[in-house]
Amino acid sequence: MTWARTFAGLVAALFATFTAFGAAVPVIPRLVTEELGGTPFAVGAAFTSTAAVTLALRPYGGQLAQRFGSRRLMLAGAALAAVIGAMYALPWGLPGLIATRLIMGVAEALLFTAGSVWTVQLAPESRRGQIVGWYGLAMWGGFMAGPALGESLYRLGSYPAVWAAAVVLPLLAAAVLSRLPAGARVPVVSRKLIPGAAVLPGLALGAGAFGYGVFVGFGALALSTRGIANGPVLLSVFSAAYIATRLVAGRLPDRLGPMPVIVVSSLAEAIGLAMIGFAPGWWVAAAGAVLSGAGFTLLYPSLAMITISRAPEPERGAALGALSSLYDIFFGLAGLVGGVVADISYPGTFALAAAVVLGSLALGPLATRPVSSGV
Incomplete structure (x- = not known):
């Protein structure tokens, strides 16, 4: 398989999973305030918790991608993303939602950072800037498409339709990733988190x-x-x-x-x-x-x-x-x-x-x- 086909596969997988993440964005405020009895502060906490975990874990994700291979780590992130979609549907209240969002931060960190390491390994040096830029658009595009999809699904089938998409899209991503060649592993990986x-x-x-x-x-x-x-x-x-x-x-x-x-x-x-x-x-x-x-x-x-x-x-x-x-x-x-x-x-x-x-x-x-x- 050529590097271009492998790159297209990992970009498609990243786009699918981040579309799933984005689909929850327009419905979480409704879920918190209308169904779970939460306040606007709780809405903010639900979103901030994800961002905080993602920020903290990205350097770890890069280390793990080099140690175990990027495909393996992206597969783990996609599987975790599918679990998150199912967790949204569980009737465990506001604490459960916050826990779900915390786990989502782990999945985001694994997926994006492992994919960025893989992209650098794949890209020809003469096109590295362009390919890295295109890779970033996959996440950006998913976060843009996701809210529109989530709002449409909510109007068609309320929360269950949104949660179903949040499960199916990462599973599709995992199916794509499973057919790609494994990413390269680095024999010795530095322990520095902020080089x-x-x-x-x-x-x-x-x-x-x-x-x-x-x-x-x-x-x-x-x-x-x-x-x-x-x-x-x-x-x-x-x-x-x-x-x-x-x-x-x-x-x-x-x-x-x-x-x-x-x-x-x-x-x-x-x-x-x-x-x-x-x-x-x-x-x-x-x-x-x-x-x-x-x-x-x-x-x-x-x-x-x-x-x-x-x-x-x-x-x-x-x-x-x-x-x-x-x-x-x-x-x-x-x-x-x-x-x-x-x-x-x-x-x-x-x-x-x-x-x-x-x-x-x-x-x-x-x-x-x-x-x-x-x-």
């Missing part, structure tokens, strides 16, 4: 993620306070630019090298955020969303390339996991810090976000320096 090779690229990626987090949390609100309608549509505009740019321009990090792409991407995202924060009308804000989405999308593959090139083979799994964890941390910080600043000024929130994003310009060159590393 030095991942720190500076992770901080640079986190700077971009901070801007994205501010956009998601406050973009629509920033427009509505100025009387500009259709603020929620900005996310669709951003997403379209994000996907289209990665598909069309995904080879730029390979052809030009990561640093020129990081510079242009950071500038584009920062300018786009400033346009949204100070937009006098819808079309300026929409243009800002296009710039932000197009800029942000190529930061991950570019910085992943730097991380891979700097990390010794025994540390690569943990390094890729740590890179994603730093992304999550900064995305979460954007909601907290952005919320404090937004109480004073929405334009100020976006000005801060643009300034943080520009931090990638300083961190990028530093991230390319060699690091010493032991196993």
Whole structure:
């Protein structure tokens, strides 16, 4: 089987499982507040618990993928995802739902990080940035398709229909994975959870993620306070630019090298955020969303390339996991810090976000320096 067919299979499996994860997103708030007697705080706890576990376990997932093979770990994640779908249907109240969401964090960490390690092993070096970027779109696409599927299934068959999809999709993913050749194993794997090779690229990626987090949390609100309608549509505009740019321009990090792409991407995202924060009308804000989405999308593959090139083979799994964890941390910080600043000024929130994003310009060159590393 060629590397391209293997890659297509693992991408399809990742898309299916993350679609299953996303399908629960629109119905969990209803389940908590209407069926389980929970509060909005409990809704937030259900989602935060998953994110916290995923963030903590991604470096472990990378280590395990190198030690036992990526396919084996992705199969375990897909099987666990199917169990999670069944657990949603059990009548064990709010504590059971929180436990289910905690286990979902384990499945997410195993699936995405093992798949990223496998992708790096499969991709030809001349196309590594492009292939890593395409891999990331599988998760993004699943999280986008999942809520729409979940809402449609809920209207057709209420909760049981959603839970059924949350079981069937991971089982289909497992069936696909079982037919793929096993991923390579590394004889000696470093015990470092946050290798030095991942720190500076992770901080640079986190700077971009901070801007994205501010956009998601406050973009629509920033427009509505100025009387500009259709603020929620900005996310669709951003997403379209994000996907289209990665598909069309995904080879730029390979052809030009990561640093020129990081510079242009950071500038584009920062300018786009400033346009949204100070937009006098819808079309300026929409243009800002296009710039932000197009800029942000190529930061991950570019910085992943730097991380891979700097990390010794025994540390690569943990390094890729740590890179994603730093992304999550900064995305979460954007909601907290952005919320404090937004109480004073929405334009100020976006000005801060643009300034943080520009931090990638300083961190990028530093991230390319060699690091010493032991196993």
